[in-house]
Amino acid sequence: MKRLRFNFAPYLLILPSFIYLAVFFAWPMVRSLQLAFVRDSPILPVLSEPEEKADVVGHLEMQVEVAVVDRVKRDEVLPNGRTRPIYWFKIAGETESGEPVEGWVHQKNLFIKSRTESDTARVVSGEGAKEWTLDYVERMINDYRFREALQTTLLLIVLILPIQFVLAITMALVLQSQLRGNSIFLYIYAIPLGISDLAAGLVWVTIFTQRGYLNTLLQQLGLIDQPYVFLSAENQHWMIVAIVLAEVWRATSIVMVIVVSGLQAIPREYLEAGELFGASLWQRLRHITLPLLKPSLQVALILRTILAFQVFAVVVAITGGRVLTVLAYETYRWYDPGDSGFNNPNMAAAYAGFIMLISLAFAVFYLRTVRTQEEAARE
Numbered sequence: 001m002k003r004l005r006f007n008f009a010p011y012l013l014i015l016p017s018f019i020y021l022a023v024f025f026a027w028p029m030v031r032s033l034q035l036a037f038v039r040d041s042p043i044l045p046v047l048s049e050p051e052e053k054a055d056v057v058g059h060l061e062m063q064v065e066v067a068v069v070d071r072v073k074r075d076e077v078l079p080n081g082r083t084r085p086i087y088w089f090k091i092a093g094e095t096e097s098g099e100p101v102e103g104w105v106h107q108k109n110l111f112i113k114s115r116t117e118s119d120t121a122r123v124v125s126g127e128g129a130k131e132w133t134l135d136y137v138e139r140m141i142n143d144y145r146f147r148e149a150l151q152t153t154l155l156l157i158v159l160i161l162p163i164q165f166v167l168a169i170t171m172a173l174v175l176q177s178q179l180r181g182n183s184i185f186l187y188i189y190a191i192p193l194g195i196s197d198l199a200a201g202l203v204w205v206t207i208f209t210q211r212g213y214l215n216t217l218l219q220q221l222g223l224i225d226q227p228y229v230f231l232s233a234e235n236q237h238w239m240i241v242a243i244v245l246a247e248v249w250r251a252t253s254i255v256m257v258i259v260v261s262g263l264q265a266i267p268r269e270y271l272e273a274g275e276l277f278g279a280s281l282w283q284r285l286r287h288i289t290l291p292l293l294k295p296s297l298q299v300a301l302i303l304r305t306i307l308a309f310q311v312f313a314v315v316v317a318i319t320g321g322r323v324l325t326v327l328a329y330e331t332y333r334w335y336d337p338g339d340s341g342f343n344n345p346n347m348a349a350a351y352a353g354f355i356m357l358i359s360l361a362f363a364v365f366y367l368r369t370v371r372t373q374e375e376a377a378r379e
Contacts, residue, residue: 029356035349039133044126046103050074050088058101064123066093069102071115087115093123140350145325152240153326157308159244164304165297167248168255173285175256176263192250200250201317205231208242208318233323240324246314251307255300262296263289294370301366306359327355 043061047054050072060066070090075083089110092102105123112121140146171189175182192200207213210227218224230238266289274284290297312328315321321329333341335348 032349032352032356035346036136036353037132037134038130039135039346040128040130042126043129044105044109044123046091046101046105048103050090050104052106054104057103058099059095059129060093060101060123060126061096062123062126064093064095066091066110066121066123068112068119068121072104089121091121136346136350140347140354143330143347145330149325149327149330152324153309153311153328155240156243156247156311156326157305159240160247160308161301161304163244163248164252164255165300167252168259168300169293171252171256172259172263175260189253189256191253193253195250197250197311197313198317200246201314204242204246204249204314205318208238231318236324239319242318243311243314243324246318247308247311250314251304254307255304258296258300258303259293262293265296266292298366298370301370302363305362305366309355309359327351331355 041062043059045056046058046060048057049055068089069092072088072090074086074088076086077083087107088104089107089112090102090104091110092100094100107115109123109125110121111124112118171185174185175189195203205212208230209215210229214230215224215227219227229235231242232238270288270292271284274288279287310328311326312332315324315326315329319325321333325333331348331351334344334351335341337343
C-alpha cells in the first residue's frame with residue numbers, strides 16, 4: 001500500500017505571514033492593551049518579623065501615612081567588612097480599601113523625621129506590582145477633550161467617505177472608459193499619492209490663510225475688499241472644510257486604485273449585455289457595476305475608515321491640534337513627553353485601544369452590510 005506523503009510546502013509559504021502578524025500586529029496590540037488596562041505601581045510588603053526573608057502579612061501603597069509602633073536597631077555588614085546601624089520599624093496603617101495592616105518594614109522604605117523619636121512615618125518606596133484596572137479608560141472617557149475629539153473624528157468620516165467614494169468611482173469609470181488620452185488622467189489622479197499627510201495639510205493651509213491663494217483670487221475678482229480669516233477659532237466650520245478638502249484630495253486616489261482593480265475583474269460581457277437590452281449608463285452602473293464591485297468596496301471602505309480614524313498630520317497642519325482636535329491627536333498629546341504633552345503612555349494606550357476597537361466595529365459593520373449575493377446566500 002502506497003503511503004501518502006504530507007505536503008509541507010503550503011505551510012512553509014504561509015509561515016512568514018504568521019510571523020509578520022505575530023511580530024508587527026499581535027505583539028504590539030497586546031502590549032498596547034496591557035498599558036491601557038494594567039497599572040504598574042509600587043507597593044510595600046509588610047513583614048511579620050524584622051528580617052528580609054520573613055513572611056508577608058500585608059501591603060501598603062505609596063505615600064500612605066503610618067504609625068510607628070516599635071523600632072529595632074540592627075548592624076548591617078557592608079561589602080568592605082565594616083558595619084553600620086540600620087533600623088527596622090514596626091508600623092500600623094491602612095490600605096486604600098481601609099484594611100488594617102501591622103508589621104515590620106526596613107528604614108529605606110519609610111520617610112521618618114527621627115529614627116529614634118518620631119511616632120509617624122510615610123511609605124516612600126516598595127516593590128513593583130501589576131494589577132488590572134479600568135482607571136485609565138474611565139479617565140479617558142471623563143477627559144474634557146474626549147467627546148470633542150470623538151465628535152470631530154466621526155464628523156470627518158461622515159463628510160469625507162461619501163465624497164471620496166463618489167469621486168473615486170467616477171475617476172475609475174473615466175479610466176475604464178478607454179477614451180482617447182485617458183492615461184493622462186491616471187497620472188493626474190496619482191499625483192497626491194506621492195505626497196505625505198503633513199505636506200497635504202500644508203498645501204491647503206497656503207490656500208486658506210489670509211495671504212493664501214483663495215483670498216488672493218477673491219480679491220482679484222472683487223468679491224471681498226479685505227482678506228477673510230478662514231482658519232480661526234471663530235470659524236471652526238472652515239477648518240472642517242479645509243480638512244475635508246485636504247483629505248479628499250490626498251487619499252481619494254487610494255480608493256480609486258481599489259475600485260479600478262474591481263472594475264477590471266468585471267466581465268465586459270455583462271456590461272455589453274446590459275447595453276444590448278437597452279439599459280442606460282445609470283442603470284448599468286446601478287444594477288451591474290456596483291453589485292459586482294461590492295468586494296472591492298468592502299476593502300476600500302474598511303481601509304479608508306481605519307485611515308480616517310488615524311487622521312493626524314492634516315489636522316495638526318491646518319488647526320494646530322488645539323482649536324480642533326481628533327482622537328489621533330489626543331493619543332499623541334497624552335504620549336508626548338515634551339512641553340505640549342502629558343507623558344502618560346497609559347492614557348495614550350487607552351486612546352489607541354479605543355481607536356482600534358471602534359475601527360474593528362466599523363469593519364464588522366461593513367462586512368455585514370456590504371455583502372455580495374453569494375455571501376448573503378451562504379448564511
